[in-house]
Amino acid sequence: MLNQGKGPLVEASAWLIFLSAIFATYIWRFAAVMISHRIEPNHPIFEWFTCLAYGIIAALVARTLVFPMGILQEIPLWQRLFSMVFAFLGFYLLGKRLWVGILFGEFAFLLLIWFHGFFWEG
Amino acid sequence: MKGFKTNLTSTLFGIRNALGVPALLLFSAMTGFGSLAQEQGLSLWISMLSTVLIWGMPGQVVHVELYGLGAPLIAVALGVAGANARFLPMTLSMMPLLRKAPHHRRWNYLLVHMISINTWAEMMRKGDEIPVERRVAYFLGFSSTCMFAGVLGVIQGYLLLENMPKLVSLCLLFLVPIYFALIMSNTTHPPFLLAFALGCLSGPIFHQWTPEWGLVISGTIAGTIAFLLRNHIPFAKSGKGTFG
Numbered sequence: 001m002l003n004q005g006k007g008p009l010v011e012a013s014a015w016l017i018f019l020s021a022i023f024a025t026y027i028w029r030f031a032a033v034m035i036s037h038r039i040e041p042n043h044p045i046f047e048w049f050t051c052l053a054y055g056i057i058a059a060l061v062a063r064t065l066v067f068p069m070g071i072l073q074e075i076p077l078w079q080r081l082f083s084m085v086f087a088f089l090g091f092y093l094l095g096k097r098l099w100v101g102i103l104f105g106e107f108a109f110l111l112l113i114w115f116h117g118f119f120w121e122g
Numbered sequence: 123m124k125g126f127k128t129n130l131t132s133t134l135f136g137i138r139n140a141l142g143v144p145a146l147l148l149f150s151a152m153t154g155f156g157s158l159a160q161e162q163g164l165s166l167w168i169s170m171l172s173t174v175l176i177w178g179m180p181g182q183v184v185h186v187e188l189y190g191l192g193a194p195l196i197a198v199a200l201g202v203a204g205a206n207a208r209f210l211p212m213t214l215s216m217m218p219l220l221r222k223a224p225h226h227r228r229w230n231y232l233l234v235h236m237i238s239i240n241t242w243a244e245m246m247r248k249g250d251e252i253p254v255e256r257r258v259a260y261f262l263g264f265s266s267t268c269m270f271a272g273v274l275g276v277i278q279g280y281l282l283l284e285n286m287p288k289l290v291s292l293c294l295l296f297l298v299p300i301y302f303a304l305i306m307s308n309t310t311h312p313p314f315l316l317a318f319a320l321g322c323l324s325g326p327i328f329h330q331w332t333p334e335w336g337l338v339i340s341g342t343i344a345g346t347i348a349f350l351l352r353n354h355i356p357f358a359k360s361g362k363g364t365f366g
Binding site: 013014015016017018020021022023024025026027028029030031032033035036037041045046047048049050051052053054055056057058059060061062063064065066067068069070071072075080083084087088091096098099101102105106109110113 | 164165184196202208214217289295341
């Protein structure tokens with residue numbers, strides 16, 4: 001990688017870039033507080049922005065599922081989606097308990113990996 | 123409610139509620155980040171501080187990836203800003219919960235640093251049940267526990283992920299989308315649910331078009347459609363958000 005050389009200049013630029021990343025994140029939080037202090041509490045903007053937050057987080061979740069990073073890429077897409085469906089079934093059919101949903105999803109995930117290895121590679 | 127008698131008990135209550143699935147989630151997610159940071163040649167110090175000071179995983183990932191590519195500072199700043207832009211709507215929508223809290227509102231500028239999807243979802247769900255003067259204590263207890271678990275995750279991912287059994291790493295990484303999908307879909311307010319569904323569908327599409335700003339664009343479209351349709355969704359109670 002380009003930045004792995006250890007000169008003082010490289011070190012300093014690493015910290016500068018890091019600071020800019022911190023700033024680029026905090027500026028959104030800062031702007032939100034500033035805006036919220038300047039509008040009345042029942043303004044519809046609060047509900048609109050909550051909808052935006054749900055939309056953006058949903059997009060993020062779908063992205064980590066469909067285009068994951070790292071070793072998750074080695075698991076076929078249909079297996080990831082199928083396991084997710086199982087997590088939803090466990091969660092919504094069995095009393096909305098988070099750990100039940102997670103166990104269902106992870107169990108389906110492991111089972112599919114195991115079967116896949118058994119039939120295709122084993 | 124009993125747990126919220128003093129600030130101390132509220133903080134402890136927050137810590138207790140975070141220990142469990144939320145802390146495990148942060149640990150898992152940051153394990154993935156730690157191993158990526160290690161691959162891209164970021165120092166362990168910056169990787170740990172990144173979790174504490176940026177505290178927003180998509181932006182942290184963009185920072186590490188662009189840094190690894192040797193991208194210029196301005197590109198990194200813009201990329202991170204795009205990936206973490208969700209903090210504007212998230213923070214804004216959480217502010218009504220703190221409105222009548224007794225602290226000087228200037229402290230809000232510091233408090234909002236602790237917002238992440240996890241802590242935001244917790245406050246959106248439980249916030250109304252917590253007495254207004256105890257919300258900050260609860261929030262700080264909950265979020266600092268999550269952050270601590272996140273830092274442990276970074277260390278674990280940075281130093282150990284390659285040596286872990288592959289199935290364990292896979293399960294840890296897969297926990298992240300499951301957890302967020304479940305907690306975010308579990309809302310009873312129809313417009314939020316519609317925004318969630320539309321965001322899930324449009325997210326991957328816009329991601330292929332622009333990886334850094336795709337989240338904001340698709341989420342903004344999804345959220346705005348849901349907001350405009352809020353009074354036309356069947357079974358929806360008219361125009362009342364969680365804050366009523």
